Amino acid sequence: MNTKLIQEPPSKSKQPRQSSVSAPQARPALVGEKAANYKAWVAKAAKQPMVLETVDLGPLGSEEVEVAVENCGLCHSDLSVLNNEWGISRYPAILGHEVIGWVTATGPNAKGVKVGQRVGVGWNSGSCMHCHQCMSGSHHLCPEVQATIVGHRGGFASHIRSHWAWTIPLPEKLNFADAGPLLCGGITVFAPLAIHALPTSRVGIIGIGGLGHMAVKFAAAYGCDVTAFTSSESKFDEAKGFGANHVVSSKDSAAIKKLAGTFDLLISTVNVKLDWDAMIGTLAPNGRLHVVGIVLEPIPVSAFSLIAQQRGISGSPTGSPVAIETMLDFASRHNVAPQTEHFPMSHINEAFARLESGKARYRIVLDADF
Numbered sequence: 001m002n003t004k005l006i007q008e009p010p011s012k013s014k015q016p017r018q019s020s021v022s023a024p025q026a027r028p029a030l031v032g033e034k035a036a037n038y039k040a041w042v043a044k045a046a047k048q049p050m051v052l053e054t055v056d057l058g059p060l061g062s063e064e065v066e067v068a069v070e071n072c073g074l075c076h077s078d079l080s081v082l083n084n085e086w087g088i089s090r091y092p093a094i095l096g097h098e099v100i101g102w103v104t105a106t107g108p109n110a111k112g113v114k115v116g117q118r119v120g121v122g123w124n125s126g127s128c129m130h131c132h133q134c135m136s137g138s139h140h141l142c143p144e145v146q147a148t149i150v151g152h153r154g155g156f157a158s159h160i161r162s163h164w165a166w167t168i169p170l171p172e173k174l175n176f177a178d179a180g181p182l183l184c185g186g187i188t189v190f191a192p193l194a195i196h197a198l199p200t201s202r203v204g205i206i207g208i209g210g211l212g213h214m215a216v217k218f219a220a221a222y223g224c225d226v227t228a229f230t231s232s233e234s235k236f237d238e239a240k241g242f243g244a245n246h247v248v249s250s251k252d253s254a255a256i257k258k259l260a261g262t263f264d265l266l267i268s269t270v271n272v273k274l275d276w277d278a279m280i281g282t283l284a285p286n287g288r289l290h291v292v293g294i295v296l297e298p299i300p301v302s303a304f305s306l307i308a309q310q311r312g313i314s315g316s317p318t319g320s321p322v323a324i325e326t327m328l329d330f331a332s333r334h335n336v337a338p339q340t341e342h343f344p345m346s347h348i349n350e351a352f353a354r355l356e357s358g359k360a361r362y363r364i365v366l367d368a369d370f
């Protein structure tokens, strides 16, 4: 924090959205001031190592909030955007979209958060706030939703800026050091459970990696009967440790066929081709296969298998700000936290290589060390 930027005392009328927020220090509000020494790890082009640079963030927008980054999760999407796998990347890029930090400044029209408050910023950092989706609470489906790391500066930096609505206050009891991955990976798997599962549901989680291990923890905490599908036998015991009642090899088509008609909800977190026919066959009547892992190859579906058992297939991206708040509240009440490996942010390129190797157990967090 540059103390020269402190200009006026906090407004008493500006209340946080939650009463249980952490406010480690009362810091005065800063309005629209330009700061001098912002640093960030910058990707100059696809597949290039990131380099440390000083960046000029310009004046703070009127509805923007500035956050000093404490740590930021490293998500597989950061790697996909670094490598331009989806063809949407824009360089220079500042990646990182699982930010934990505290508010250092608020624009004059920013609401709901105050300087000194601990907050999180996830996959999205803005939306139009007036379209049908925003007005009905599905801000994450806004046609103008702003992804944090595409055409916007992300969280592998000393500071990040975000629209106030997407700057999420954190519950006091949350494990802040490991909470970053909840803001993208966590909400991605929590949202389909919250929408499509009941505590009485039999739920299958396909793929026990960064997303899947959080899905198992959430589904177990919710009370579901949880089956973990993984291709790696080395993860069988760990999946049970996360709360899975059963573990099945996703490569064992015979074992999968034996589960025919079992699951009310299958959440697929994988980005590889599976025996989809057998997987869909494990759905109970009215069951649903829900896809959150970006598998680039199409999933073949037989209409008959959907119609006869009234089954469905669906997908979803992250979630709305309120869904993220709800997920964080649930995570703090049930002590759901990702299993993490921490790297200093200055070792960012090493951390990306570790993620790319597939050896990370299970989610990487970079601790800011500017």
Ligand SMILES: [Zn+2]
Binding pocket: 075, 076, 077, 078, 097, 123, 184, 185
């Ligand atoms: Zn992500």
Ligand SMILES: [Zn+2]
Binding pocket: 127, 128, 129, 130, 131, 132, 133, 134, 135, 139, 142, 143, 144
């Ligand atoms: Zn909108």
